[in-house]
Amino acid sequence: MALLKSYRSPKTEIKKSLIDGNGLFAKTPINKGEIAVIRAGHIITDKELYKYRDVVDDSDLQILDNLYLAPLSKEEFNNIMTFVNHSCNPNLGLLGNIIFVAMHKIEAGQELLLDYAMFDNNKDQFACNCKSKNCRKIITGKDWMKKDLQKKYKNYFSSYLQEKIK
Numbered sequence: 741m742a743l744l745k746s747y748r749s750p751k752t753e754i755k756k757s758l759i760d761g762n763g764l765f766a767k768t769p770i771n772k773g774e775i776a777v778i779r780a781g782h783i784i785t786d787k788e789l790y791k792y793r794d795v796v797d798d799s800d801l802q803i804l805d806n807l808y809l810a811p812l813s814k815e816e817f818n819n820i821m822t823f824v825n826h827s828c829n830p831n832l833g834l835l836g837n838i839i840f841v842a843m844h845k846i847e848a849g850q851e852l853l854l855d856y857a858m859f860d861n862n863k864d865q866f867a868c869n870c871k872s873k874n875c876r877k878i879i880t881g882k883d884w885m886k887k888d889l890q891k892k893y894k895n896y897f898s899s900y901l902q903e904k905i906k
């Protein structure tokens with residue numbers, strides 16, 4: 741049986757990130773609007789997320805108030821991980837809930853980055869190391885509520901969060 745796995749464009753490759761761990765990089769230029777990643781995963785509830793936290797780690801992607809996409813075994817983890825790091829100066833945005841598209845042209849060699857505010861809605865927070873001029877330093881699971889980010893990303897928020905912003 742084929743393993744559950746996310747789609748990563750053949751124009752991308754996984755390499756050591758300057759921000760955190762491994763990252764996803766453009767092997768060749770990626771045009772604005774082009775699909776870079778389609779995220780896979782089991783559809784699980786928050787109860788199941790809690791139960792599988794050791795396996796899921798921080799690789800879950802929330803798609804509704806009580807539904808997440810996540811791997812449920814160590815074997816699936818690396819196939820489902822997208823390796824897209826957070827940056828406060830991202831070049832990817834969301835189309836729907838699970839498709840990551842280029843917000844503008846991405847040159848070969850550049851790391852593919854999302855602002856996690858585009859899809860996160862939780863009580864977590866982490867320190868950002870993206871080194872961009874507009875870095876927020878502390879990223880919270882409620883950053884989607886910030887008016888300046890809502891204005892900056894508009895339709896690039898997940899459709900799940902766009903419904904909440906309306």
Ligand SMILES: [Zn+2]
Pocket residue numbers: 827828829868869870871872874875876877
């Ligand atoms: Zn940052």
